[in-house]
Structure formats: structure tokens, C-alpha cells
Amino acid sequence: MRNILAVTDYIFKQSFRNRILNVLILFAVFTIGFSLVISELAQEAEIKIVMDFGLFAIGLFAFLTLVLSVTVQMFEETELKTLMLIMVKPIKRHEYIIGKYMGIIATVFMNVLIMLCILMVIISLRGGDPWDIKLLAAAGYSFASVALLSSVALLLSVVTTSVPGCIIFLVFIYALGHLTIHLKNLTADSNNAVLKFCVDVVYYLVPNLELFNLKDKIFSTEALFAPGYLGFVAGYTLLYVAVILTVTSVIFKNKEFY
Amino acid sequence: MDIIEIKSVTKVYKPLDFWKNDRVVGIDNLSLKIKKGEVFGLLGLNGAGKTTLMKILLGLLKPTSGSVNILGSNIEDEKIRAKIGYLSELPYFPKYLKAKEILAYFAEILGLPENTKKERINSVLKTVRLTEKAETRIKGFSKGMQGRLGLAQAILNDPEILFLDEPMSGLDPLGYKETRDIILDLNRRGRTIFFNSHILSEVEKICNRVGILHKGKLIDVQPAAKVIKKYKNLENYFVRMVAPGGVK
Numbered sequence: 001m002r003n004i005l006a007v008t009d010y011i012f013k014q015s016f017r018n019r020i021l022n023v024l025i026l027f028a029v030f031t032i033g034f035s036l037v038i039s040e041l042a043q044e045a046e047i048k049i050v051m052d053f054g055l056f057a058i059g060l061f062a063f064l065t066l067v068l069s070v071t072v073q074m075f076e077e078t079e080l081k082t083l084m085l086i087m088v089k090p091i092k093r094h095e096y097i098i099g100k101y102m103g104i105i106a107t108v109f110m111n112v113l114i115m116l117c118i119l120m121v122i123i124s125l126r127g128g129d130p131w132d133i134k135l136l137a138a139a140g141y142s143f144a145s146v147a148l149l150s151s152v153a154l155l156l157s158v159v160t161t162s163v164p165g166c167i168i169f170l171v172f173i174y175a176l177g178h179l180t181i182h183l184k185n186l187t188a189d190s191n192n193a194v195l196k197f198c199v200d201v202v203y204y205l206v207p208n209l210e211l212f213n214l215k216d217k218i219f220s221t222e223a224l225f226a227p228g229y230l231g232f233v234a235g236y237t238l239l240y241v242a243v244i245l246t247v248t249s250v251i252f253k254n255k256e257f258y
Numbered sequence: 259m260d261i262i263e264i265k266s267v268t269k270v271y272k273p274l275d276f277w278k279n280d281r282v283v284g285i286d287n288l289s290l291k292i293k294k295g296e297v298f299g300l301l302g303l304n305g306a307g308k309t310t311l312m313k314i315l316l317g318l319l320k321p322t323s324g325s326v327n328i329l330g331s332n333i334e335d336e337k338i339r340a341k342i343g344y345l346s347e348l349p350y351f352p353k354y355l356k357a358k359e360i361l362a363y364f365a366e367i368l369g370l371p372e373n374t375k376k377e378r379i380n381s382v383l384k385t386v387r388l389t390e391k392a393e394t395r396i397k398g399f400s401k402g403m404q405g406r407l408g409l410a411q412a413i414l415n416d417p418e419i420l421f422l423d424e425p426m427s428g429l430d431p432l433g434y435k436e437t438r439d440i441i442l443d444l445n446r447r448g449r450t451i452f453f454n455s456h457i458l459s460e461v462e463k464i465c466n467r468v469g470i471l472h473k474g475k476l477i478d479v480q481p482a483a484k485v486i487k488k489y490k491n492l493e494n495y496f497v498r499m500v501a502p503g504g505v506k
């Protein structure tokens with residue numbers, strides 16, 4: 001446990017020392033501020049747009065935080081080779097993976113939290129209710145979806161050797177993750193068994209990120225905020241992360257350091 | 259007692275280019291035993307396989323065949339890894355961290371006791387002459403200073419066995435002397451040192467035994483004193499051994 005926390009602490013520190021993440025926060029501020037400026041509409045509609053846009057920005061910047069954080073780490077591990085010095089110390093390989101995972105999601109969490117606070121301030125300044133449970137839940141879901149993607153990012157960083165390769169794959173999975181559900185719906189009525197099978201394989205392998213997308217439904221469906229649905233998504237996330245981290249640890253255990 | 263036992267180790271690297279069959283034999287059927295308390299120096303030209311061998315001993319690379327025993331057990335055991343120190347070839351550290359923070363991170367993973375951790379970090383910083391740079395970010399470190407920090411992290415746990423891969427490269431003459439003093443001091447306290455270097459004049463001053471690695475093969479192992487007696491210095495010996503068509 002001590003080992004895991006040491007790695008977590010290190011990764012967290014690392015993400016924040018690399019100033020990229022601060023730029024990111026500025027960017028978020030800018031984006032949210034922008035949404036403020038363009039909404040010269042009736043108050044009701046304005047709050048809706050601000051919330052929509054803000055949540056969109058939070059989701060996007062949370063993902064960017066992950067991408068940058070993985071880039072920085074992979075660069076450090078492959079170029080600086082500090083990882084070799086750590087791997088010969090009394091730490092188990094899976095402890096390293098878990099510590100790293102926690103460090104990444106702590107970073108993402110921090111950023112989401114800051115962005116959410118900014119958004120809440122803006123909403124309350126505009127006369128809306130910042131403590132709207134739907135807003136908080138939607139931001140929470142955004143975080144959860146990136147937490148899930150973080151495990152995939154770790155797996156990719158272990159199996160690929162080039163930083164650009166890893167990032168491209170990650171963005172690809174991010175895009176695919178938002179599409180699979182639509183693919184499945186599209187092919188649901190199809191008679192082509194092979195196509196259906198392929199789509200099913202992709203659907204069950206690639207994380208279904210649309211599960212976490214509450215933004216579009218925030219003013220419509222109440223059912224999405226039902227405890228049953230929240231529980232289902234939480235369970236899905238935990239299971240997915242557990243499986244991916246296990247696979248990552250097994251691969252990492254056999255990894256050689258050239 | 260043999261503290262390191264290398265049994266018929268061979269390492270064949272995977273082809274670098276998937277389409278070509280350019281497999282490289284990094285280490286070729288190498289066997290060697292190192293006794294507790296020895297200072298063993300491995301000599302070899304660039305590309306001889308020195309780094310490859312060291313990484314196999316440390317579990318960073320897996321041998322294609324053969325096996326390695328360290329402290330009577332396997333390097334995959336964390337209890338064994340807690341007793342060793344390793345300095346890699348040309349170590350670099352993240353530039354946004356302070357020297358002290360890096361050592362604190364490593365000390366944590368080494369499981370050093372909380373109450374003596376700070377003291378221990380200050381003590382190794384002093385040993386490698388970096389006390390004044392303790393709070394400086396690596397960004398402001400020269401290559402040689404990073405090398406010294408590398409040495410500091412390697413001796414943080416006062417290791418039973420110290421593995422050093424080209425510890426002198428990038429250091430200034432004073433750095434040579436310090437590294438030598440650190441090695442000799444550890445050795446005086448019964449520690450074992452396994453290192454490789456091509457700064458022969460330094461190797462000469464600290465080794466009990468030397469081995470020559472050439473094209474992945476261990477072509478000779480001799481007590482240092484015997485070599486000096488026979489060849490006057492290591493350089494003569496080394497050149498004789500590895501010269502093209504050299505005599506054995």
C-alpha cells in the first residue's frame with residue numbers, strides 16, 4: 001500500500017509540475033467564459049446554454065488532461081528511463097500500475113473539480129441554481145468516463161512503444177466509445193450475421209462512453225438520474241477498470257526494459 | 259559464498275526490424291560466480307553486452323536461456339531487490355523535481371524507516387557532494403550532477419550488492435575519485451560491487467577481479483593483482499585480449 005501511494009503521489013505531483021495542466025485550466029476558464037459572452041438570450045435559455053457548453057468543455061478537457069498526463073509519463077518512462085531505476089526496487093509491478101492509475105485519476109479528478117467549481121460560479125452569477133443535482137451528476141459522469149478511459153490509456157501505454165501511437169489509439173477509442181452504441185442500434189435490424197457479430201465484438205470490447213453522456217438528456221429524462229441507472233454505470237465502470245488493470249498488470253509483469 | 263551466480267545465460271534480442279531476421283546475440287552462454295565482498299569489474303568494448311548482462315542480473319531483461327541467482331534467491335523476489343542498488347547507464351531524472359524529492363520517492367519505495375529516512379537522504383546527498391543542490395530542480399543539473407544523483411539513489415538503502423553500469427561516464431576527475439571512494443567504502447563494509455566501465459585506470463584501482471566480455475562472450479576472468487603483475491596495467495591486458503585476432 002505504501003508503494004502504491006508513493007507512486008500515486010509521484011504521478012500526481014508530476015502532472016501538476018508539468019505546467020501543461022495549468023494551461024488546460026486556463027483554457028477551460030476561457031471556454032466557459034466564452035459561453036457566457038455569447039448567450040445574450042432570455043435567462044432560462046442562457047443558463048441552459050451555459051450549462052450545456054460548460055459540461056461539454058469539462059468532458060473534453062478532462063479527456064485532454066488524461067491525454068497530456070499519459071504523454072508526459074510515457075515520455076518520461078521511455079526517454080529518461082527512470083522507470084528502470086524504480087523497477088529494480090522492491091515494488092511489485094502491479095503495485096506500480098495501480099499507483100499510476102490512481103495518480104492519473106487523481107489528476108483528472110482535480111481538474112474536473114476545478115472546472116466544475118468555475119462553472120457553478122458562472123451559473124450562480126447568472127441567477128441559476130449551481131447545486132442542481134443534474135449538473136453535479138453530469139460532471140461526475142464525465143469524470144467516471146475519463147476514469148474508465150484512463151485504464152485503457154494505461155493498457156495502451158504498456159503495449160505500445162511510441163507516444164504518438166499510444167495517443168492516436170486512445171483518441172480512436174475515445175471516438176469509437178461514443179459511436180459503438182449507435183452502431184449497435186443501426187445494425188440491430190440487419191440480417192447480416194457477420195456484420196452483427198463484428199459490431200457486437202466491438203461493442204463489448206470498447207468502453208461504451210455514451211452511458212456517461214448525460215449532457216444531452218439533462219433537461220429531459222428523469223430516469224437517467226435514477227439510483228438504478230447510476231448504480232449500473234458505476235458497476236460497469238468498476239468492472240471494466242478492474243479487468244483492464246488486471247490485463248495491464250499481467251502484460252507489464254512480463255515486460256522487458258530495453 | 260556465491261552472492262551472484264550466473265548459469266549459462268544467453269540473451270538473443272528480437273529482430274529490430276520485423277521483416278528482417280537480424281537477431282542479435284547480446285549474451286552468449288555466459289557463466290560466472292561472484293563472491294560476497296568482491297569488487298568485480300567487467301570490461302568490454304561498446305556493444306560487447308555489458309549493459310545487457312547487467313539488466314539480466316537485475317530482472318529488467320529476461321534471459322533467453324540459463325538462469326541467475328542473486329543472494330541465494332531470485333531477483334523477482336522483492337526482499338532481494340530491497341538489498342540491491344543499481345545505477346543505470348547515463349541516468350536522467352525528471353527536470354521539474356528537486357533532488358531531494360526524487361530521493362524521497364525512491365526511499366519510500368525502498369521502504370526505508372520513516373524516522374531515519376530524512377537523515378539517510380541527507381547523508382547520501384553529502385556523500386555525493388550534492389547537499390547544496392538538494393532543493394534545486396534537476397533542470398539546473400549538469401550531466402555529471404545527474405550521474406552523482408544516480409549514484410546517491412543507488413546507495414540509499416546501503417545495498418548488499420551494488421550494480422553500476424558505467425558509473426564514471428560524464429563525471430569530472432573529482433567525480434571519479436568520489437565514486438571510487440564510495441565503492442571502496444562500501445566494500446570495506448563487506449558489500450559486493452559488480453560494475454562495468456571502460457575507464458581502465460579507474461577499474462584498476464578498485465577491482466579485486468576483472469572479466470572481459472567480448473561480443474557477448476566472457477573470454478577471460480582474472481584476479482586483478484595477477485593481471486597487473488603479468489601485463490603491468492589493465493590496458494595492456496585488455497588490448498591484448500580484444501585485439502582483432504588477439505591471442506588468448
Ligand SMILES: Nc1ncnc2c1ncn2[C@@H]1O[C@H](COP(=O)(O)OP(=O)(O)O)[C@@H](O)[C@H]1O
Binds near residue numbers: 271309310
Ligand atoms: N533492444 C535491443 N535490440 C536489439 N539489439 C540490441 C538491443 N540492445 C542492445 N542490442 C545489441 O546487443 C549488443 C550488446 O549491447 P549492450 O549490452 O548495450 O553493450 P554494452 O553495454 O557493452 O555497450 C549490441 O550489439 C547491441 O547492438
Ligand SMILES: [Mg+2]
Binds near residue numbers: 308309310347
Ligand atoms: Mg552499455
